[in-house]
Amino acid sequence: MKKLFGFLAAGLLLANMTGCASFYLDTATREIPVEAYKKPAAPKPVQVVFEFQTKGVANATATKYLSAQVVKQIKGSGLFSEVKDTPVADGALLNVVLNNVPLTDDAFSKGFVTGLTFGLAGSQVSDGYVCTIKYLPSPQDAAIDKTARHAIHTVMGAKEGPNNGTKVESLEVAVKTMTRQIVSTALDDLSRDPAFR
Numbered sequence: 001m002k003k004l005f006g007f008l009a010a011g012l013l014l015a016n017m018t019g020c021a022s023f024y025l026d027t028a029t030r031e032i033p034v035e036a037y038k039k040p041a042a043p044k045p046v047q048v049v050f051e052f053q054t055k056g057v058a059n060a061t062a063t064k065y066l067s068a069q070v071v072k073q074i075k076g077s078g079l080f081s082e083v084k085d086t087p088v089a090d091g092a093l094l095n096v097v098l099n100n101v102p103l104t105d106d107a108f109s110k111g112f113v114t115g116l117t118f119g120l121a122g123s124q125v126s127d128g129y130v131c132t133i134k135y136l137p138s139p140q141d142a143a144i145d146k147t148a149r150h151a152i153h154t155v156m157g158a159k160e161g162p163n164n165g166t167k168v169e170s171l172e173v174a175v176k177t178m179t180r181q182i183v184s185t186a187l188d189d190l191s192r193d194p195a196f197r
Helices: 011-016 062-073 105-118 169-192
Strands: 021-026 044-054 080-084 093-102 122-134 144-156 166-167
Touching: 021 169, 062 080, 062 093, 062 105, 062 169, 093 169, 122 169, 144 169, 166 169
Parallel strands: 044 080, 044 093
Antiparallel strands: 021 144, 021 166, 093 122, 122 144
């Protein structure tokens, strides 16, 4: 679990340390089943590059933590004949970036106040996530860009959960589920683009 905390915002870290935090996945983004994707007639092999960022800066710990999950999900999508981490014959490249961006102003202060009052002054911190997929069918083709958004809400102290959130049992479950849902949304959008082939 310690690896996971390294890449989350200060509010989430503080919330977990105080022991009075509950985690909620935003309901606006749901997982899109693989069966719903628009599969290409003749899938091609692709090289996948994944990176997790925190406020636009590469986060090696989080990249390592989530990379296998993201690559496995892409392999299971049915959109590509083969998924590799090295260059493929036609030069197809799928670049996936998951960026953690704060949605709540001054998250650290909110968590600190909640901690000082032993949870009596409840607060909510929201962490946003932006998944950007850039697919290059070949070096000669134009790139296809798709973006999906998600959020994890952390409630600290005596505060009701958000109406737009589904409670999950831990921060680890929240992050892994959010990643699966946001990547599925971006892959579905990619599959429906007329230029995707």
